[in-house]
Amino acid sequence: MSQPQIEMTKDLTIPKLFLQQCKKYGKNKVAMREKEFGIWIPFTWHDYYENVKHLCLGMVSLGLKRGDKVAMIGDNRPEGLWAEMAALCGGGVGVWLFQDCMMDEVKYIIDHSDAKFFVGETQEEVDKALSIKDACPKLEKIIWDDPKGMRHYHQDFLISMEKVQELGKELDEKEPDLFENLIHEGQGDDICLLFYTSGTTALPKGALLSHWNMLTMGHNLMAVDPCYDSDDFVSYLPFAWIGEQMMSISCGLQIGYTLNFPEEPDTALENLREIGPHVMFAPPRLYEGMTRQVQVKYIDATWIKRKIYEFATKVGYKVANLKFEKKPVSWNWRFLHFLASVFMQKKLKDHLGMSRLRHAYTGGAAMGPDHFRFFHALGVNLKQIYGQTEIAGISIVHRDGDVKFDTVGTPIPETEVAITEEGEIISKSPSVFLGYYKNEEATEKTLADGWLYSGDRGFIDEDGHLVVFDRSKDVMTLSDGRPFSPQYLETRLKFSPFIREAWVIGDNRPFVTAVMCIDYSVVGKWADEKKLNYTSYPELSQKAEVYDLVQKQIEEANRDLPTPAKIHKFVNLYKVFDADDEELTRTSKLRRAFVENRYKDIVNALYTDDEAVHMDTTITYEDGREQRIKTDLRIQKTIL
Amino acid sequence: MTQAANPNEGETILKLENVHMYFGRVAALAGVDMEVKKGEIHSIIGPNGAGKTVMMNCINGLYRPQRGNIYFKGDRINHLKPYARAKLGISRTFQKIELFGGMTVLDNIRLGRHIHLKTGIVSGSIYVGKTRNEELQARKFIEEEIIDLLEIESIRHKTVHMLPYGLQKRVELGRALALNPELLLLDEPLAGLNLEEVEDMARFILDINEEERWKVTCILVEHDMGVVMDISNQVFVLNFGNKITDGTPTEVQNNPDVIKAYLGEEELYATRR
Numbered sequence: 001m002s003q004p005q006i007e008m009t010k011d012l013t014i015p016k017l018f019l020q021q022c023k024k025y026g027k028n029k030v031a032m033r034e035k036e037f038g039i040w041i042p043f044t045w046h047d048y049y050e051n052v053k054h055l056c057l058g059m060v061s062l063g064l065k066r067g068d069k070v071a072m073i074g075d076n077r078p079e080g081l082w083a084e085m086a087a088l089c090g091g092g093v094g095v096w097l098f099q100d101c102m103m104d105e106v107k108y109i110i111d112h113s114d115a116k117f118f119v120g121e122t123q124e125e126v127d128k129a130l131s132i133k134d135a136c137p138k139l140e141k142i143i144w145d146d147p148k149g150m151r152h153y154h155q156d157f158l159i160s161m162e163k164v165q166e167l168g169k170e171l172d173e174k175e176p177d178l179f180e181n182l183i184h185e186g187q188g189d190d191i192c193l194l195f196y197t198s199g200t201t202a203l204p205k206g207a208l209l210s211h212w213n214m215l216t217m218g219h220n221l222m223a224v225d226p227c228y229d230s231d232d233f234v235s236y237l238p239f240a241w242i243g244e245q246m247m248s249i250s251c252g253l254q255i256g257y258t259l260n261f262p263e264e265p266d267t268a269l270e271n272l273r274e275i276g277p278h279v280m281f282a283p284p285r286l287y288e289g290m291t292r293q294v295q296v297k298y299i300d301a302t303w304i305k306r307k308i309y310e311f312a313t314k315v316g317y318k319v320a321n322l323k324f325e326k327k328p329v330s331w332n333w334r335f336l337h338f339l340a341s342v343f344m345q346k347k348l349k350d351h352l353g354m355s356r357l358r359h360a361y362t363g364g365a366a367m368g369p370d371h372f373r374f375f376h377a378l379g380v381n382l383k384q385i386y387g388q389t390e391i392a393g394i395s396i397v398h399r400d401g402d403v404k405f406d407t408v409g410t411p412i413p414e415t416e417v418a419i420t421e422e423g424e425i426i427s428k429s430p431s432v433f434l435g436y437y438k439n440e441e442a443t444e445k446t447l448a449d450g451w452l453y454s455g456d457r458g459f460i461d462e463d464g465h466l467v468v469f470d471r472s473k474d475v476m477t478l479s480d481g482r483p484f485s486p487q488y489l490e491t492r493l494k495f496s497p498f499i500r501e502a503w504v505i506g507d508n509r510p511f512v513t514a515v516m517c518i519d520y521s522v523v524g525k526w527a528d529e530k531k532l533n534y535t536s537y538p539e540l541s542q543k544a545e546v547y548d549l550v551q552k553q554i555e556e557a558n559r560d561l562p563t564p565a566k567i568h569k570f571v572n573l574y575k576v577f578d579a580d581d582e583e584l585t586r587t588s589k590l591r592r593a594f595v596e597n598r599y600k601d602i603v604n605a606l607y608t609d610d611e612a613v614h615m616d617t618t619i620t621y622e623d624g625r626e627q628r629i630k631t632d633l634r635i636q637k638t639i640l
Numbered sequence: 641m642t643q644a645a646n647p648n649e650g651e652t653i654l655k656l657e658n659v660h661m662y663f664g665r666v667a668a669l670a671g672v673d674m675e676v677k678k679g680e681i682h683s684i685i686g687p688n689g690a691g692k693t694v695m696m697n698c699i700n701g702l703y704r705p706q707r708g709n710i711y712f713k714g715d716r717i718n719h720l721k722p723y724a725r726a727k728l729g730i731s732r733t734f735q736k737i738e739l740f741g742g743m744t745v746l747d748n749i750r751l752g753r754h755i756h757l758k759t760g761i762v763s764g765s766i767y768v769g770k771t772r773n774e775e776l777q778a779r780k781f782i783e784e785e786i787i788d789l790l791e792i793e794s795i796r797h798k799t800v801h802m803l804p805y806g807l808q809k810r811v812e813l814g815r816a817l818a819l820n821p822e823l824l825l826l827d828e829p830l831a832g833l834n835l836e837e838v839e840d841m842a843r844f845i846l847d848i849n850e851e852e853r854w855k856v857t858c859i860l861v862e863h864d865m866g867v868v869m870d871i872s873n874q875v876f877v878l879n880f881g882n883k884i885t886d887g888t889p890t891e892v893q894n895n896p897d898v899i900k901a902y903l904g905e906e907e908l909y910a911t912r913r
Contacts, residue, residue: 037783038796148789149843151850266794 006254008219013186013211015089017253022049025256029229034078035263035271043078045256048085051078053179055161056086058168059117060182062141062159066091069113069194073097073106073128074121076235076261079145079161081248083119084239088192088211089183092117095194095206096240098586099265100579105204107132109196110139112438113206118142119161123149126158133157188212194437195242195389206437207389217392217431218250220412224397225359229256231278232356236261236268241587242393243281243364243385250392272353279359281385284367285588287360288494290352291374295497296522312344316377323376324404345379354380361385361397365589366468368491372405384408386468391452392431396466407465417466418451424472425458426451474592476507478564489514489557489565490590496553497522501577503590504567505603511568513606515599516550517541517576523549538574538631547572547636554638563640569606571635573599574615581619602633611635647713649679653857654699654823659708661694661881668694669705670881676823676859676874681849683860683868685892686878687901692861693735695878696825699859700732701725712823727755731821733812735828735861741801745811748800749786752818753778785853786814790844806837813844817854824848826860830867842867869893877901 006017025031025045032048033040043051056064064070070087072094074080084094095113097106106128110118118129118139129142144150145161172179192211196204233252237244252259257278262271272280298309315336322329329337349355360375363385375382383398386408395417398409411417415429432452435443446453457475458468469475470485478484486504493502493514500519506512520537523546527534534540550572558566577583583595596603598617605613613633618626647653654676661669668691676682684692697703699710701722710717717725731752739748757778763771787793790810795803800811809829816824826845830838848854849871862868868875868889875892877884879901885892892898 037780037788038793039783149847151852264791264793270794 006215006219008216010188010212012188012215013088013183013190014192014214014249014253015085015183015186017215018052018085018089019049019180019183021045021253021256025229029256030258031256032078032081032259032261034261035267035274038263040260040274048078048082051082051165052085052089053172054165054168055082056089056168056182057171057179058164058166059086059092060090060178061167061171062117062164064090064092064117066185067191068092068117069095069115070117070119071095071097071110071113071115072119072239073099073101073125074119074145075099075265076237076239076244077121078261080119080121080239081235081259083143083161084249087117088186089179091182091186091190093191093194095196096238096245097196098238098240101128101586102580103128103131107135108203109206111136113194113196114138116140120144122146123153126150126153130155186211188215191434193245195245196240197389205439205442208434208437209389209392210434213392213431213433214245214250215254216414216429217246217394218254220414220429220431221246221394221397222251222254223413224399225279227251227255227257227279231255231257231358232260232275233257233279234260234262234268234272234275234277234353236265236272237282237286238586241283241364242387242389243283243361246393247279247281269353273351274353276350276353276356278356279361280357281361281363283364283587284362284371284491285365287362287367287371287375287382291371291495292497292519292522294348294352296525308343312340313377315340316345316379317373320373320376323401341379348378349380354378357381359383359400363387363394364587366470366487366491368488368495369405370492370495374495376403376405386466387427388452388454390433390446391427391429392433395427395429395431402463404461404463404465407461407463407467409466410464411466417460419459420453422472423457423459423469425454425456425466425468427454428452476504476512478506478512479510480564482562482564484512484565486592489561489567492557493553496556498526498549499553501590503577503592503595505596505606509607512565513603514554514567514570515573515595515602516554516570517573518546518550520576537576538629541572541574542631542634544634547634551636551638558638558640566640567638568640569635569637571602571606571613571633573602574629574631574633575619578619605635647678649677649855651678652676652711653678653713654859655709655711656695656699657709657711659695659698659705659710661691661698661703661705667881669698671708672878672881672883674876674883674886676857678822678857679849679855680873681845681858681860681871682874682876683862683872684876684878685862685865685868686884689880690878691881692878693827694881696732696827696859696861700730700825723755726819729819729822730825731816731819731823732825733809733816733827733829735831737805737808737812739800739808739812739815742799744797744799745792745803745814746782746796748811749782749814749818750778752815753782755819781820782818786817789817789847790814791840806833809833809837809841810844813841817848817856821856824856824858826858826862828861828863830862830864838864838867842871846871 022045027044027046029045030042031045032043070092072083087094095115097109110132120126120129126144133139142158143161143164188211190211191208193209195207197207233247235248248259260275262268319329319333319337360380360382383403385394386396387394395415396409396411417427420426428451455472456468457470457472458466461467470487476484476486489504490502493499498519501517503515518541527540532543532545554567554570579586584590602613615633616630618628652675656672656674659669659672686692698705701720712728757774759771759774792810829841848856849858872889875889876886877892877898884897884901885895
């Protein structure tokens with residue numbers, strides 16, 4: 001068990017590293033596993049190599065040239081990673097799409113990126129590609145890998161991955177050196193990935209990242225938190241998210257740890273538990289989900305289990321707080337902590353798939369301090385990562401033993417972070433991207449003298465930790481003139497298991513208000529126990545009892561806040577914010593400008609004396625269908 | 641027994657000849673004739689109480705018709721018990737779900753496979769040789785063909801009664817498929833499902849019918865006319881135990897008797913689209 005040392009040179013590319021690792025491990029080590037038909041199926045580095053080689057050569061014989069874009073969409077699975085690696089080996093550029101992208105997003109990205117190949121998983125993705133094919137003339141071939149439902153598709157630009165690999169095999173027999181020659185042609189400064197950022201305001205922008213960007217990022221992160229080639233990692237978050245690329249490609253390839261792919265997206269958490277990874281990186285949403293799961297199970301548990309849980313969390317919180325304050329933990333507390341660990345924490349961590357976890361990272365959005373503390377009280381080494389897609393995902397991370405729940409940590413090696421006079425966070429590192437694809441204007445706004453302008457407001461505290469306040473444009477001015485981060489309050493509200501989403505309003509307004517989305521399953525269960533009748537989310541959300549429940553959660557979050565920042569009024573929305581309705585980005589960040597416009601009637605009503613607001617609106621389903629909703633939403637005041 | 645034992649596509653797999661079924665003096669089926677061709681989806685429609693489920697029960701052996709003949713692949717099967725017919729390759733799902741609520745999804749599906757297992761108590765308890773192979777094959781079949789097809793990976797270890805209705809329907813289909821049937825009787829597989837579940841279920845039925853691996857002939861009793869007309873090759877219309885017509889969806893939709901007896905009632909013909 002050692003951390004492999006990779007020498008960073010400008011000549012190194014991801015495919016070269018891939019080749020190096022395949023030769024080193026060969027048939028002796030498992031590169032990845034996928035759970036299929038109920039069994040974990042291993043693929044050695046040799047299998048990985050063979051599959052990528054044939055796929056790459058197949059693409060080449062179909063016309064892949066250096067610099068061509070290959071768009072990819074699908075669940076996390078070995079084939080997805082092979083396709084990406086094959087595209088990179090052939091000198092292509094990978095463009096990942098989110099699995100749940102709507103049609104026009106797919107069209108925009110395929111068209112804007114000039115993608116020549118489209119790699120989809122099943123019929124669903126092929127259908128998406130077919131419906132945009134006419135609008136994207138540069139798209140030449142559509143490759144699929146799962147034959148399910150494909151029996152009626154015979155268009156000549158459709159080809160199965162198996163077929164492509166066969167073509168690759170033929171080419172390999174003719175020109176056995178071709179594959180490695182292709183790899184050796186690459187340079188570190190070549191573009192490897194084109195990442196479409198979710199964009200909280202405008203159309204997605206394509207960030208160009210080079211091999212050098214990706215590799216230095218992984219190298220610098222691994223310098224902070226070493227991983228070993230005996231480690232396991234579970235890959236289940238979208239490849240279109242930079243965080244997943246970071247762990248699966250940049251770090252995964254450098255370290256050589258085993259990637260594990262879940263059977264289906266629905267089984268990911270179950271599979272996570274089976275593997276018990278050593279390292280994980282997930283957006284806050286996932287940790288919030290886990291917290292909610294624990295809180296709900298706690299409510300359901302028997303008396304004795306609840307008491308043990310209460311004791312153990314009390315001890316956990318106490319010890320975690322001492323550690324946060326960097327104070328010594330007395331022997332008494334250590335003993336109690338040991339008991340807590342034996343009787344509760346170990347079991348709970350096992351259920352969450354965290355029993356072997358060395359480092360857990362969260363990033364991509366703000367995480368509430370309550371969630372953060374919750375995991376530390378459980379003994380999980382959860383750390384913040386801060387970074388943008390434009391800096392290959394990471395510039396700042398917490399160090400072991402130096403975790404502060406209100407900061408995001410300190411810069412990784414080779415990275416400088418500074419604050420401009422306006423309070424904007426800027427950073428500089430070898431991983432800073434090359435610019436936006438076909439968007440000079442945006443590039444100029446974001447990049448100056450090698451500094452990346454993040455658009456986030458923050459400051460550096462006395463310990464040198466970066467504190468991210470909020471997106472500059474989201475920072476609110478309270479009635480007393482003080483700045484305030486709505487995100488902070490929202491994350492606190494979301495610590496309640498009953499609250500799924502929250503949207504805090506109050507910029508330059510006389511008081512603060514909120515639009516709340518309840519969690520259907522948790523509140524639904526609560527309502528069942530209270531014998532409340534309901535048939536749908538809209539109906540449940542408008543029950544007087546549910547309003548009182550939500551009010552209680554808000555008052556809890558209000559407690560430590562100064563009066564101008566307290567939520568005065570709220571409304572329960574008839575649905576949950578959804579990325580399909582463009583209310584959230586694909587990485588689940590609230591698009592404030594959009595919701596403000598969409599729900600302006602609600603916002604207006606919150607600042608008048610109205611007691612209800614009438615809504616008449618349409619919602620969109622993933623397949624494009626629309627449904628009209630007419631309903632009255634009640635407005636309720638909180639007790640301050 | 642003049643017909644071939646294994647009919648090719650397009651040949652008759654099931655034949656009902658003048659089938660009468662009485663409950664007391666009520667004629668639930670009054671001389672019904674029907675021919676189902678291999679590889680087709682043959683739907684049975686009709687108003688409530690027309691005798692559709694009775695027809696299913698007669699085919700599957702739960703009811704014994706007082707008069708008439710039922711032939712499966714050319715053999716008369718009137719005298720066979722339901723389990724014997726299941727062994728021949730006739731499998732079914734029920735209008736009201738008939739799963740074992742306390743068992744897991746996987747166990748329910750495995751149960752459907754039981755009829756094909758030859759293992760006895762003794763060899764089953766030591767798990768060697770033939771038994772082992774048989775078990776492995778059964779597992780492979782259930783996992784690769786059924787669970788993957790129906791996309792129920794995430795619930796395979798869940799207890800059935802904990803599952804929502806739509807998923808229970810899927811599990812029931814899974815159990816019917818575990819028999820590896822040649823003829824599948826689907827009794828209102830779409831009833832009580834939401835739009836998304838209906839679309840999924842319709843796709844599964846088409847997959848089972850068309851996919852090279854399955855090629856199962858289906859008899860479908862269903863009220864959702866939109867789906868019936870979309871996916872059926874033949875539609876059989878039943879009213880008060882009498883056949884009104886039997887033809888392609890277009891023929892049936894244009895048949896004046898059908899319109900009078902059934903489709904004319906606007907709300908009954910209402911589809912979900």
